[in-house]
Amino acid sequence: MISNNKQDQIIEDSAHTKEEIQEIVKMVRLELYNRGLLCGPKAIKKRLEEYDINSLPSERTIGRILSHHGLTHGRTGNIVLEEILIKADF
Numbered sequence: 001m002i003s004n005n006k007q008d009q010i011i012e013d014s015a016h017t018k019e020e021i022q023e024i025v026k027m028v029r030l031e032l033y034n035r036g037l038l039c040g041p042k043a044i045k046k047r048l049e050e051y052d053i054n055s056l057p058s059e060r061t062i063g064r065i066l067s068h069h070g071l072t073h074g075r076t077g078n079i080v081l082e083e084i085l086i087k088a089d090f
Contacts, residue, residue, distance in 0.1 A: 015055050024048070025057065025065045041066065 028047045032039035041062040048056055066072050
């Protein structure tokens with residue numbers, strides 16, 4: 001895969017570890033979110049297919065990764081930190 005895009009260069013054609021897949025899912029989710037595009041499990045899986053990832057997680061697994069990292073319902077990170085900042089009037 002040849003591309004000038006940094007994200008394209010990070011994702012190679014070889015199989016990835018579980019941790020690498022989780023990081024890739026988070027990166028793709030952030031990319032889609034920042035572009036104002038749909039960023040749910042289905043959209044992320046489609047984007048991963050475009051990157052030609054060999055070991056694609058299922059939509060359900062992508063959903064679990066997002067949930068585990070607090071990246072659901074339009075959230076951009078850990079909801080606990082967001083709640084602390086809200087309570088502190090930041």
